[in-house]
Amino acid sequence: MGRERRLEGVGRRYGARGPWVLRGVGLSVPPGALIRVEGANGTGKSTLLRLLAGLDAPTEGRVTGRPRTAYVPERFPGALPFTPAGYLRHLGAVHGLSRARAARAADVWLERFGAAAHARTPMRRLSKGSSQKVAVAQALLADPELLVLDEAWTGLDAAARAELERAVAERTADGGAVVFVDHDPRRLAGAPVAVHVVRDGALHRRTGQPAPAPGPRATVEVQGPPGAALPAGVLRLAASAAETAPGRHRLSVPATRSDVVLRALLTAAPPWHVVSVRPPADPESPR
Numbered sequence: 001m002g003r004e005r006r007l008e009g010v011g012r013r014y015g016a017r018g019p020w021v022l023r024g025v026g027l028s029v030p031p032g033a034l035i036r037v038e039g040a041n042g043t044g045k046s047t048l049l050r051l052l053a054g055l056d057a058p059t060e061g062r063v064t065g066r067p068r069t070a071y072v073p074e075r076f077p078g079a080l081p082f083t084p085a086g087y088l089r090h091l092g093a094v095h096g097l098s099r100a101r102a103a104r105a106a107d108v109w110l111e112r113f114g115a116a117a118h119a120r121t122p123m124r125r126l127s128k129g130s131s132q133k134v135a136v137a138q139a140l141l142a143d144p145e146l147l148v149l150d151e152a153w154t155g156l157d158a159a160a161r162a163e164l165e166r167a168v169a170e171r172t173a174d175g176g177a178v179v180f181v182d183h184d185p186r187r188l189a190g191a192p193v194a195v196h197v198v199r200d201g202a203l204h205r206r207t208g209q210p211a212p213a214p215g216p217r218a219t220v221e222v223q224g225p226p227g228a229a230l231p232a233g234v235l236r237l238a239a240s241a242a243e244t245a246p247g248r249h250r251l252s253v254p255a256t257r258s259d260v261v262l263r264a265l266l267t268a269a270p271p272w273h274v275v276s277v278r279p280p281a282d283p284e285s286p287r
């Protein structure tokens with residue numbers, strides 16, 4: 001239990017006589033998991049995400065585990081009587097941050113998503129895109145152990161979309177779990193995503209080889225503290241890792257994740273020594 005959210009034999013229908021939207025669904029979301037939920041329109045993806053986020057209760061079956069959870073809904077109620085800075089500080093306090101930490105986290109996330117200029121604009125006057133940045137910032141504010149994203153990329157500009165991908169990689173490198181729905185099949189394609197498909201009210205794990213991470217890869221040589229295993233977060237993000245000498249590892253890392261991997265190595269306790277980083281364009285990069 002603990003930080004792992006689990007659905008066991010979960011069914012949900014709306015109203016006593018409504019059709020079953022989901023039935024017999026089992027799913028474990030362990031720390032560090034990255035799970036994509038797919039399915040045709042109206043099959044129950046949002047229903048599943050609300051159950052995982054703990055915002056809805058199943059009609060039958062059990063939901064267990066109590067990770068600190070954050071959620072970005074498909075439709076964020078943008079017209080709230082707050083400014084983004086005020087709203088995020090308020091939510092930070094709800095998540096248990098001190099006032100000072102909540103204010104700092106609000107500033108950091110608005111800045112990262114390119115919305116700092118709107119920090120003090122009433123939310124009802126924000127564009128849809130800026131409002132979505134606030135929706136995403138509120139979920140990341142307190143480093144959730146489980147992050148549930150329902151089409152959270154929709155409406156964001158390209159820079160903010162990339163920033164949200166980076167934030168997801170940081171959460172999983174840090175041992176957080178992320179479950180998401182997104183209409184773009186390439187979303188987070190460079191990361192080791194487990195795919196589950198909702199069909200006919202049931203959840204099916206898509207099996208088979210995960211597609212190789214598309215895009216260029218960097219090669220990172222690291223030297224670890226004697227006897228140390230690579231941090232789990234690094235292993236999750238690397239496309240491959242090989243120990244080439246005692247304590248020396250060569251990692252192949254999707255270029256879009258290399259900054260997150262380096263940060264995870266350098267902030268590990270004790271930290272790892274990064275011997276070299278070869279960018280993807282280097283013709284000597286092993287393939």
Ligand SMILES: Nc1ncnc2c1ncn2[C@@H]1O[C@H](COP(=O)(O)OP(=O)(O)OP(=O)(O)O)[C@@H](O)[C@H]1O
Pocket residue numbers: 014021039040041042043044045046047048074
């Ligand atoms: N609050 C609700 N009350 C009644 N019916 C609901 C409610 N929420 C969802 N439903 C119904 O449950 C079914 C699944 O809806 P859900 O939103 O979970 O699917 P989805 O796969 O996320 O859809 P989409 O791809 O359109 O976002 C639909 O038939 C929908 O009408």
